[in-house]
Amino acid sequence: MTRPLAARPAVAAVAATGLLSLLAACGNQTKDEASDGAPSTTSAAPLxxxxxxxxxxxxxxxxxxxxxxxxxxxxxxxxxxxxxxxxxxxxxxxxxxxxxxxxxxxxxxxxxxxxxxxxxxxxxxxxxxxxxxxxxxxxxxxxxxxxxxxxxxxxxGVSIYTRKGDDQGIRTWADLCGKKIVVQRGTVSEDRAKLENAKCVKARKGRIATEAFDNDQQAQTRLRSGGADAGVSDFPVAAYAAKTSGGGNDFRIVGDQVEAAxxxxxxxxxxxxxxxxxxxxxxxxxxxxxxxxxxxxxxxxxxxxxxxxxxxxx
Missing domain, CATH: 3.40.190.10 (Periplasmic binding protein-like II)
Structure with a gap:
């Protein structure tokens, strides 16, 4: 948006008209900025x-x-x-x-x-x-x-989170053997769950039962309702859920994030x-x-x- 220019006493009306024409011509060379604040396609964009x-x-x-x-x-x-x-x-x-x-x-x-x-x-x-x-x-x-x-x-990285006040001693992936977790389908969290489950089975410590959802919010709803023991997600997402869900009273992150990528x-x-x-x-x-x-x-x-x-x- 262009700031309005203050008129100078010495500027004649014809000059003002010329200025308006110049501005109009410039305006016709670019696309107006969208109402949602998106950038316009202009030569001013350096790249x-x-x-x-x-x-x-x-x-x-x-x-x-x-x-x-x-x-x-x-x-x-x-x-x-x-x-x-x-x-x-x-x-x-x-x-x-x-x-x-x-x-x-x-x-x-x-x-x-x-x-x-x-x-x-x-x-x-x-x-x-x-x-x-x-x-x-x-x-x-x-x-x-x-x-x-x-x-x-x-x-x-990837983080494990549980219901607040009900972490069942879960701190690491090894603690998830014999537990049920929720993840988002197609993510590295789901891939990691499959690998860790294989370790649990090999060590004869019980399977990690994994329930996968289309999105992480569905997984959180399942955990919140008591349908699982823990959730696994990217650290920023798990941290945000722990901070905001239920006013910060629903979840907590347990242990450290792993596999930063x-x-x-x-x-x-x-x-x-x-x-x-x-x-x-x-x-x-x-x-x-x-x-x-x-x-x-x-x-x-x-x-x-x-x-x-x-x-x-x-």
């Missing part, structure tokens, strides 16, 4: 020329996301999509001169949607792993797709121009301090990165 032309023409990047994972991405009381990922996406949009539009989907379908070109990106607290890079099913080891590239933007923005293999544009934009917002402000806003400073990396997960 706009790095994007594929088709995306520049549309002025929109479609983002597949499971929008039920606070504080990473979720809907506030007014229905607006908020969280760490949307804030970072807005900052990237300012650099690239486009709007990032989040589209809701279940987590385990996001990469499929990316391959099918329903989305340009997937950004959903998705851990960058070699299996996802290579399109390999972590359970079977078989190739299931082309795989994706990641631009890494955050680091998070990068979150990545997923880009289809072969779409290297878009991948490099996202990497450049992320580096820019890290360097200009906007990234640091976002991370501090959501109180997740421990997961901050200092540079954008491609496929840094292992």
């Amino acid at each position: 706009a020329d790095k994007l594929p032309q088709a995306i520049r023409d549309k002025g929109v990047i479609k983002v597949g996301s499971d929008i039920a994972y606070p504080p990473v991405e979720f809907k506030d009381s007014s229905g607006k999509v908020v969280g760490i990922d949307p804030d970072i996406a807005d900052a990237l949009g300012k650099q690239l001169g486009v709007k990032f539009e989040f589209e809701n989907g279940t987590f385990d379908t996001l990469i499929t949607g990316l391959r099918a070109k329903r989305y340009d990106l997937a950004m959903s607290a998705m851990t960058d792993t070699e299996d996802r890079q290579n399109g390999v099913d972590p359970e079977t080891g078989k190739k299931v797709g082309e795989g994706v590239d990641f631009v890494d933007y955050f680091t998070a 990068p979150y990545g923005i997923a880009v289809a293999k072969g779409n290297t121009q878009l991948r490099e544009a996202i990497r450049a934009a992320l580096d820019a917002v890290i360097k200009n301090g906007e990234y640091k402000k976002i991370i501090a806003k959501w109180r997740v400073e421990a997961g901050a990165v200092t540079e954008a990396k491609i496929n840094g997960g292992t």
Whole structure:
């Protein structure tokens, strides 16, 4: 929005008319800023020329996301999509001169949607792993797709949480042998549960019964109602649930987070121009301090990165 200019006594009406014409001409060269505050597609965006032309023409990047994972991405009381990922996406949009539009989907379908070109990106607290890079099913080891590239933007581990005042002595994964846990389907938490269950069975300590849900909020509801002994989720999500659910009276984190790994923005293999544009934009917002402000806003400073990396997960 342009600030109004104070008139100077010496300026003639014709000059004012000329100024208005000039402003109108400039206005016709760009797209107006959207009412929701999204960045407009303008030459002022320093990295706009790095994007594929088709995306520049549309002025929109479609983002597949499971929008039920606070504080990473979720809907506030007014229905607006908020969280760490949307804030970072807005900052990237300012650099690239486009709007990032989040589209809701279940987590385990996001990469499929990316391959099918329903989305340009997937950004959903998705851990960058070699299996996802290579399109390999972590359970079977078989190739299931082309795989994706990641631009890494955050680091998070996995945490165990229980009902507050009812942790049953659970502190580590070994303590979950013979217990029932809840997880979100298709996540590294579910993968880890399968691996730990195999250890429990081998040690003859009882199975870890795992119930998987489409989203983490469903898993939390199950645990809250007494339908499980513990939940397993990414540390920022578990910490947010412990702080906010029931006014902080429903859950508590037990033990330390494990397997810290990068979150990545997923880009289809072969779409290297878009991948490099996202990497450049992320580096820019890290360097200009906007990234640091976002991370501090959501109180997740421990997961901050200092540079954008491609496929840094292992």
